[in-house]
Amino acid sequence: MERGSHALPPAVDFARLCQGDEPGLKAIIQKYGAFKIKNHGISLSAKDRCFAFSRDFFGQSCVSKRMDPAFSKFEGEKVKETRIPKESLYVSKNKLYDYPAVQGLSKELERITPELLQAISRTLTLRPSLESFHSGASDRLALHHYPEVPDALERNPAHRDWGLLTLLMHEDTGRSNGLEIAEFPYPRQGGRPANSAKFISVNPGRDEITVLLGNMLPRLARLHQWKDVPSCVHRVSGSGDRYSIAYFVHADDDLLLGGDGTTAREHRENWESRSKVQD
Secondary structure, rough: OEEEEEOOOEEEEEHHHHHHOOOOOOHHHHHOEEEEEEEOOOOOOHHHHHHHHHHHHHHHHHHHHHHOEEEEEEOOOOOOOEEEEOOOEEEEHHHHHHOOOOOHHHHHHHHHHHHHHHHHHHHOOOOOOOHHOOOOOOOEEEEEEEOOOOOEEEEEEEEEOOOOOEEEEOOOEEEEOOOOOOOOOOOOEEEEEEEOOOOOOOOOOOOOEEEEOHHHHHHHHHHHHHOOOOOOOOOOOOOOOEEEEEEOOOOOOEOOOOOOOHHHHHHHHHHHHHHOOOO
8 A cells, every 4th residue: 555745634723623614624534534633622731641651551561461451462453354563451431530640631532522523513514413423421542552563564454443533642752653544535445445545644743633533424424314424544554662542432322323223332342343352
């Protein structure tokens, strides 16, 4: 797959977006299924505390980490049968009190999510609006750590996230963080991006959040006859030590996703089952 020579467009101002004043956003979403936001009100101190906790947690021994039921071991997940060289900590809403630093950031992200869903719905003219499918009860925050892998090219193959949105935060490293996003339209091979698909980099910004549209949105688009609603195809490349924080915005569990009767909960559980490496 080809790497593009440019990057995801500059971040949009979240405050202006909430006021309906970002006329170029629709074109960005339709080309990439993703965009960046700034001026979102998330405190840098909450973000920095969460990254500090992440480094401390993943710096523990394997034995200590495995004692935490929220821990997903190194290469414990897969994409298209390819094991992912990362380790993660997935914290659901009902377990946040066990992780104060994670809880602090999660509460701030939870606060902006309804406005973000409203803004995307307004930008793409979605009726009913996305926030009507979302109470926040099924959202969760994940800490990811990709240890250094010398000479690695692709660390997490091209894929989509399964929910409504993923809000990604990265450390300010002063270089590319390895996240790459496919440009639409892209050639397909067996329903997946072909090798000739073009990917662009997402450059880190200390006070920016990358918003990825999940693969639940095209399903809802078919059900509600929405037009031009993509989901973001992305991958992770590079070889250096990498930490990221992902806030997964999920639809409510009982939401129907189509005429076949599949619910959001069933969709999530199927994704989790397929992505987990069996011991």
